[in-house]
Amino acid sequence: MASFSTNEFRSGLKVMIDGDPCAIIENEFVKPGKGQAFNRVKIRNLKTGRVLDKTFKSGESLDAADVINIDMQYLYSDGEFWHFMVPDSFEQHAADANAVADSYLWLKAQDSCEVTLYNGNPIAITPPNFVELEVSDTDPGLKGDTAQGGTKPATLETGAVVKVPLFLEIGEVVRVDTRSGEYMSRVKK
Amino acid sequence: MGWRPTATIESLRHRARIYRRIRAFFEAREFLEVDTPLLSGTTNTDAQIASMRAHNQGQELYLQTSPEFAMKRLLAAGSGSIYQICHAFREAEKGRRHQPEFTLLEWYRIGYDYHALMDQMENLIDLLSERTNSFQRRSYRNILIEHTDVDINSIQLPALRTRTRELVPGTDTSTLDFDQCLDLLISMVVSPGLQGYVFVYDYPVSQAALARVSAINPKVAERFELFYNDLELANGFSELIDAKQQRRRFEMDNSRRQSKGLPQYPVDEQLLAALESGMPECAGVALGLDRLLMVLQGLDCIDQTLSFPH
Numbered sequence: 001m002a003s004f005s006t007n008e009f010r011s012g013l014k015v016m017i018d019g020d021p022c023a024i025i026e027n028e029f030v031k032p033g034k035g036q037a038f039n040r041v042k043i044r045n046l047k048t049g050r051v052l053d054k055t056f057k058s059g060e061s062l063d064a065a066d067v068i069n070i071d072m073q074y075l076y077s078d079g080e081f082w083h084f085m086v087p088d089s090f091e092q093h094a095a096d097a098n099a100v101a102d103s104y105l106w107l108k109a110q111d112s113c114e115v116t117l118y119n120g121n122p123i124a125i126t127p128p129n130f131v132e133l134e135v136s137d138t139d140p141g142l143k144g145d146t147a148q149g150g151t152k153p154a155t156l157e158t159g160a161v162v163k164v165p166l167f168l169e170i171g172e173v174v175r176v177d178t179r180s181g182e183y184m185s186r187v188k189k
Numbered sequence: 190m191g192w193r194p195t196a197t198i199e200s201l202r203h204r205a206r207i208y209r210r211i212r213a214f215f216e217a218r219e220f221l222e223v224d225t226p227l228l229s230g231t232t233n234t235d236a237q238i239a240s241m242r243a244h245n246q247g248q249e250l251y252l253q254t255s256p257e258f259a260m261k262r263l264l265a266a267g268s269g270s271i272y273q274i275c276h277a278f279r280e281a282e283k284g285r286r287h288q289p290e291f292t293l294l295e296w297y298r299i300g301y302d303y304h305a306l307m308d309q310m311e312n313l314i315d316l317l318s319e320r321t322n323s324f325q326r327r328s329y330r331n332i333l334i335e336h337t338d339v340d341i342n343s344i345q346l347p348a349l350r351t352r353t354r355e356l357v358p359g360t361d362t363s364t365l366d367f368d369q370c371l372d373l374l375i376s377m378v379v380s381p382g383l384q385g386y387v388f389v390y391d392y393p394v395s396q397a398a399l400a401r402v403s404a405i406n407p408k409v410a411e412r413f414e415l416f417y418n419d420l421e422l423a424n425g426f427s428e429l430i431d432a433k434q435q436r437r438r439f440e441m442d443n444s445r446r447q448s449k450g451l452p453q454y455p456v457d458e459q460l461l462a463a464l465e466s467g468m469p470e471c472a473g474v475a476l477g478l479d480r481l482l483m484v485l486q487g488l489d490c491i492d493q494t495l496s497f498p499h
Contacts, residue, residue: 035371055357
């Protein structure tokens with residue numbers, strides 16, 4: 001397994017820290033002129049998504065993490081696993097609830113999303129930044145109230161609940177930013 | 190890869206103006222400007238500083254990590270007070286505030302001790318920044334107590350490691366020695382709490398470098414650093430002029446190097462011979478000019494002060 005020394009640390013590098021695959025977000029070289037050199041590193045644990053600060057003595061090395069991101073098509077969920085397919089090879093991967101976490105709220109069959117594989121197994125799912133989903137339940141629409149800017153909750157076909165403008169009706173399709181969970185626009189069919 | 194300079198032309202003009210003012214400052218005080226070689230057959234034994242190598246016709250040479258040894262030989266030879274603007278080189282130092290090649294202003298004032306030199310430095314900084322600044326002076330021990338509750342006179346290594354881990358989360362302190370813990374606390378906790386120009390002085394003797402040990406308190410060396418906010422700008426001493434002590438420090442450096450698995454270097458016998466022949470009492474300081482320009486120009490990254498950073 002390859003390893004990386006602190007002077008090779010850069011944003012995006014995937015390394016093993018305390019037994020978990022992590023991605024380096026920021027790396028700062030810290031050294032008093034006549035003192036010990038350290039690298040202060042901000043990392044994201046790719047299993048838990050948590051962001052942590054770590055300190056390393058400059059010159060220390062970390063093992064590379066066997067982590068890759070692959071665009072896959074979401075197929076279906078059997079209740080226990082979520083199934084994804086690599087479009088070119090038809091190779092399938094099953095992700096458990098830990099890997100999918102809250103991303104299931106944005107997964108619609110046939111949509112493409114990014115699957116993070118660690119040692120060949122899915123550990124995280126990143127939905128597209130924007131998804132288009134049908135409104136499955138909401139209070140009746142108020143015609144002519146488009147300028148007021150009021151909102152109401154709407155349940156989407158995946159189970160996600162987002163705030164939408166008052167005029168939207170059941171059966172309409174909305175565009176949502178999956179990073180913030182915010183309604184962006186109505187999609188004309 | 191672009192060919193254009195990283196610093197703006199305006200920044201380069203400012204640098205040139207700063208150099209003119211520095212020369213005028215020292216000219217007015219009858220310092221001699223000197224120019225010592227960048228290449229040397231011996232190098233700094235400090236275990237925290239890595240030297241870059243060069244070669245000439247089979248001879249192994251080093252790029253200087255500072256002009257200190259050569260300038261001290263001039264002092265011993267009767268140069269009187271001297272200054273130099275030059276480049277220094279330190280392997281693998283690269284970051285927002287570090288460049289492996291950087292610019293130093295180093296000067297030595299005959300007859301001064303470190304506090305007198307701090308006074309002089311205040312005058313220089315006021316001149317270069319074109320304003321009257323306020324400067325604080327805080328002892329290393331007090332500033333560490335203030336920001337970390339660590340008293341270096343009483344704390345033991347296990348407690349220091351625990352405290353360091355609390356204050357700098359995500360650090361495996363079990364492999365850090367006493368001074369490494371202190372270095373981390375200074376970098377991550379103390380210096381981020383500093384405001385404006387602050388001299389930190391009276392460093393623990395374990396970090397004496399080439400400073401003389403205080404006659405009043407043998408636990409500290411007459412060493413200081415100048416910070417602006419959290420940025421370290423300068424390091425100065427009442428210079429150690431005792432050849433025997435200097436040799437012992439070189440040997441200690443090399444045993445530290447050995448324990449860290451670093452290359453050991455022959456001690457600079459020419460410097461020791463110069464001290465032996467008699468170097469006048471003096472104080473000296475090295476000021477990082479690129480970092481001073483960061484402060485004066487309000488820049489966040491050292492690269493922005495340099496024409497062509499590495």
